[in-house]
Amino acid sequence: MSLLLAGDTAVYDLKGLNCPLPVLKAKKRLAGMQPGSRLWLETTDPLAVIDIPAFCSDAGHQLIETAAISGGHRFLVERGETV
Template sequence: MAADQVLDCSGLNCPLPVLRTKKAVDAMTSGQVLQMISTDPGSQNDITAWCKRTNNTLLGATAEGGKFIFSIKKS
C-alpha cells in the first residue's frame, strides 16, 4: 500500500518519533497511510504500543540498514 505521507524521524530519539508521528497522523484523514522512518531502536516498541493505544492500524514494520520503517493507517 502506498503511503499518503512520509515522515522522516531519522536521528531523533524517544519520545520525538512518537510525538511527531502523532502530530502527522492527527492531521490526516481516516484511512490515510503514514510511512514513518526512524533510527531509534526504541521506536519499534513505542510505535506498536502507540498504535494499539490510539486504535490506529500498524500495517507493517521493517528494519533495514539501521532504519526502522513503519506504515500506519489512521483509524
C-alpha cells in the same frame, strides 16, 4: 525531518530523533490526516520497535507493516477513526 512520497503514501522521516520524539511527531502528523490514510514512519531510534506499535494500539491506529531499513526501521501506519 521531511515528508516524501513512496507511491501514494507519504514517508515521514524521523531518523535521528530519540524517544519520545518519533511518537510525538507521528501523533501530530497523523492527527492532521483523514481516517484511513496511510503514512510511512522511518526511524533510527531502537526503542521505536516498541514505542510505535504501542502508540498505534493505544491511539486506535493500525500498524500495517514493519520493516528493517539501513540504520533503523520503517512502519506503515493507517490512521484510525479517533486520535
